[in-house]
Amino acid sequence: MASESRPVIVVGSGLAGLVAATTALRCNAKAVVLLERAAKPGGNSIKASSGINGAPTRFQNQAHIDTTFFSDTIKSAGKRIPPSPPEHIRRKELIKLLTNNSLSAVDFLSDDIGVDLSVVAQLGGHSVARTHRGAGKTPPGADIVTRLLRALQDDSRFQLRTGCEVTRLLSSTQSPRFDDPPGIVGVEVRSGDELTYLSGPVIFATGGFAGDADGLLAKYRPDLAGIPSTNEARPGMHSLLADVGAQLVDMDSVQVHPTGFVDPLSQASPLKFLAAEMLRGEGGILLHNGRRFVNELGTREQALSGSGTYKYS
Known part of the structure; x- marks a missing residue:
C-alpha cells in the first residue's frame, strides 16, 4: 500500500517524542520526521535535573x-x-x-x-x-535527550525539523488521496511564512501546558493563572487535538513543583529556574521565617499545603 512508504510524523522533541521516534524506527518504520516548533530540540525534558x-x-x-x-x-x-x-x-x-x-x-x-x-x-x-x-x-534530562538524539541522527531514516509549528491535524475527510484510511492522515506545518503539508501517521508528543500560564492553564486552573514556570512560555497545542474530536481529560490535574530559584534582580520574571527535587532528596530543608514547616520528602501536594511531619502553627 502507498501509506506504508509515508514517514511516521512525531510532533514534539522532548523525551516522549524522542522515545516515540526511536520506537518507530525499531519497529522498522521506513522514515521518521520529528517536528519541533522551537529553534532547538529537547523541549522541557532537557531541563529535568x-x-x-x-x-x-x-x-x-x-x-x-x-x-x-x-x-x-x-x-x-x-x-x-x-x-x-x-x-x-x-x-x-x-x-x-x-x-x-x-x-x-x-x-x-x-x-x-x-x-x-x-x-x-x-x-x-x-x-x-x-x-x-x-x-x-x-543533568539527567540533558544527558538522556542528547544521547537519544545522537542515536536517532545516526539513522539515515530519521529527520529532525526545528522551527516548524504544526498548525492543524489533517483527517481523511480533508485528504484528496483515495487510499487514505479513516482518521488522521497528516499535518499542516508552518515554518516562517511557508505553509506545507506532510502525510503519514501522526504521534502527538508535545507535553503539558504549564508554560501557557495565561492561556490553557488559566482556563483549566484559574487559581494558577499567570504562575511562574520553568517551562518555555508557549501556547499549549491541545486545541489541535480537540479540533479533530479528541477528548481531553484531566486538564485540571496540574502538578506544581514546590521549589524554584528566584533571581533577586528579576523577581517578577515568569521564567524561573528549577530548584530540583534532588536538593531536598540530598538533605535540603525548607524554612519559613527560619523554621522548618514541612516534610521535604512528602508528596508535592503536602509540600504546597505545608502539611507533614514538620508543620508549625
Whole structure:
C-alpha cells in the first residue's frame, strides 16, 4: 500500500517524542520526521535535573528489593483516583503499567542509549530510594535527550525539523488521496511564512501546558493563572487535538513543583529556574521565617499545603 512508504510524523522533541521516534524506527518504520516548533530540540525534558524513577533496578540496594513503587504512586495520586469503578480500576491499571515497566525504561536508557543512572536517591513521595541519575555533572534530562538524539541522527531514516509549528491535524475527510484510511492522515506545518503539508501517521508528543500560564492553564486552573514556570512560555497545542474530536481529560490535574530559584534582580520574571527535587532528596530543608514547616520528602501536594511531619502553627 502507498501509506506504508509515508514517514511516521512525531510532533514534539522532548523525551516522549524522542522515545516515540526511536520506537518507530525499531519497529522498522521506513522514515521518521520529528517536528519541533522551537529553534532547538529537547523541549522541557532537557531541563529535568533530578532523575528518572524505576524499580526494582540493579542500581538499587538489592538487599531490599523495591516492591513499593506501585503503592507509593497510588498514595501520591490521592483524590485523583476516584473511589468507585470503572474509573477507579482504569487509573490503577495505568499506574500499574507505569510502575511495572519502569525497570525496562531504566535498562533501555542505561544499556541501549548509554545514560549513566548509577546514582539512586530517595525523593518526594517515595518510601525508598528509586530516583536514578548520573554521577557526573551533566543533568539527567540533558544527558538522556542528547544521547537519544545522537542515536536517532545516526539513522539515515530519521529527520529532525526545528522551527516548524504544526498548525492543524489533517483527517481523511480533508485528504484528496483515495487510499487514505479513516482518521488522521497528516499535518499542516508552518515554518516562517511557508505553509506545507506532510502525510503519514501522526504521534502527538508535545507535553503539558504549564508554560501557557495565561492561556490553557488559566482556563483549566484559574487559581494558577499567570504562575511562574520553568517551562518555555508557549501556547499549549491541545486545541489541535480537540479540533479533530479528541477528548481531553484531566486538564485540571496540574502538578506544581514546590521549589524554584528566584533571581533577586528579576523577581517578577515568569521564567524561573528549577530548584530540583534532588536538593531536598540530598538533605535540603525548607524554612519559613527560619523554621522548618514541612516534610521535604512528602508528596508535592503536602509540600504546597505545608502539611507533614514538620508543620508549625
